[in-house]
Amino acid sequence: MTDLGPGGATAKNMAFPLNAWYVAAWDYEVTSATLLARRIADKPMTLYRTTEGRPVALADACWHRLAPLSLGTRVGADEVQCPYHGLRFNSAGRCTKMPAQETINPSAMVASYPVEQRHRYLWVWPGDPTLADPDLIPDMFQMDSPEWAGDGRTIDVQANYQLVLDNLMDLTHEEFVHSSSIGQEELSESDFVVTHDERTVTVTRWMHNIDAPPFWLKNMRDKFPGFEGKVDRWQIIEFQAPGTIRIDVGVAKAGTGAPEGDRSQGVNGFVMNTISPVDEKTALYFWAFQRNYRLESQLITTQLRDGVHGVFAEDEAMLTAQQAAIEANPGHEFYNLNIDAGGMWVRRIIQRMIEAERTHTANIDALADGSVS
Numbered sequence: 001m002t003d004l005g006p007g008g009a010t011a012k013n014m015a016f017p018l019n020a021w022y023v024a025a026w027d028y029e030v031t032s033a034t035l036l037a038r039r040i041a042d043k044p045m046t047l048y049r050t051t052e053g054r055p056v057a058l059a060d061a062c063w064h065r066l067a068p069l070s071l072g073t074r075v076g077a078d079e080v081q082c083p084y085h086g087l088r089f090n091s092a093g094r095c096t097k098m099p100a101q102e103t104i105n106p107s108a109m110v111a112s113y114p115v116e117q118r119h120r121y122l123w124v125w126p127g128d129p130t131l132a133d134p135d136l137i138p139d140m141f142q143m144d145s146p147e148w149a150g151d152g153r154t155i156d157v158q159a160n161y162q163l164v165l166d167n168l169m170d171l172t173h174e175e176f177v178h179s180s181s182i183g184q185e186e187l188s189e190s191d192f193v194v195t196h197d198e199r200t201v202t203v204t205r206w207m208h209n210i211d212a213p214p215f216w217l218k219n220m221r222d223k224f225p226g227f228e229g230k231v232d233r234w235q236i237i238e239f240q241a242p243g244t245i246r247i248d249v250g251v252a253k254a255g256t257g258a259p260e261g262d263r264s265q266g267v268n269g270f271v272m273n274t275i276s277p278v279d280e281k282t283a284l285y286f287w288a289f290q291r292n293y294r295l296e297s298q299l300i301t302t303q304l305r306d307g308v309h310g311v312f313a314e315d316e317a318m319l320t321a322q323q324a325a326i327e328a329n330p331g332h333e334f335y336n337l338n339i340d341a342g343g344m345w346v347r348r349i350i351q352r353m354i355e356a357e358r359t360h361t362a363n364i365d366a367l368a369d370g371s372v373s
Contacts, residue, residue: 015280016041016161017353018127019360020078020242021137022276023286024115025122026154030055035080037070041126042279045113046070050078056091057124059111063095068305069110077311103321119143121274121286127357138244142270142290149295150290151305152272155316161243162347164275168245169203169314169343171235196345203240207234209254215307216251219267222300223293230254231266239346242353247271268292271308281323287312 024038025047032049037060040044040199046069058080060070067084072200075081078091087108088097095108114125114132119140125132129265140149157164192205212220212231220227236248252258252266289308294300
């Protein structure tokens with residue numbers, strides 16, 4: 001085992017940054033006629049669109065008696081009506097109507113969270129709205145680029161979101177969890193390189209002159225009918241804080257230049273993953289598989305989506321079991337192997353974000369109570 005130094009984790013569930021963008025829904029899930037309830041970073045929200053199509057995220061609790069607004073009704077151009085006593089709130093969270101009275105209490109408001117639509121998702125910022133910079137939304141351009149095609153789904157993960165990040169940052173588990181589709185022993189035998197900065201971590205692994213596992217052999221034959229022979233395989237895992245991981249994956253005919261940048265004799269995909277904590281024990285896992293070949297084929301899009309869904313179902317079962325074991329062994333320390341290097345850097349970055357928020361909040365509180373002049 002390798003001691004990766006400060007930033008190690010215990011089995012006790014971790015918190016999560018609030019000053020960050022998280023995906024709350026696919027763009028098609030939120031309409032101007034309905035209300036969608038979601039909990040993101042332990043904050044209940046109701047999502048909808050104005051009649052002009054602008055996405056809105058409000059706290060899912062009426063100012064009056066905390067009735068869930070998501071059980072209410074969409075009214076007017078941008079308002080929600082509480083299901084209990086009929087109070088109405090606009091997209092800024094301000095009450096616009098109260099029952100049986102003309103005067104509206106000026107304190108009648110609910111939180112309105114910053115929300116942006118990008119890369120086929122709706123992203124929300126559950127923290128300090130004054131810090132919500134859209135430029136911090138992770139880059140997932142393959143999701144809506146005409147040069148890529150694909151589709152995905154959402155998994156309700158019954159596990160802490162950092163366990164999902166661990167799973168994606170170390171793909172050697174494919175040899176054991178996904179042995180019938182994408183796993184092979186070369187995953188554990190090959191070298192890898194880890195690089196990082198303040199907000200990103202990249203793990204790069206190449207496997208040269210190997211047999212293609214079943215999933216990739218099928219994809220090669222989609223592009224090169226009847227393909228036989230060895231391949232060069234790559235996995236380039238790119239984490240973007242706090243919960244997005246793009247995985248550049250593929251195989252090419254061995255010795256045709258893929259490691260040097262020429263992937264024309266292969267097939268290339270991106271596994272797009274963005275994980276949003278629901279609370280300390282559950283998460284929403286939004287994923288898609290995007291490819292840059294045979295873009296016209298809906299059949300291949302559907303086959304890839306369903307194939308990856310089956311692979312991720314195996315991950316989901318393992319993560320659920322892992323979370324149950326964590327709860328059964330409170331305080332147990334996680335031990336680290338060399339393969340955990342990427343995941344440990346992810347944990348360090350997230351912990352630094354959490355600590356920075358705590359300092360920011362403490363400074364604001366100190367100014368508010370006059371202890372800092």
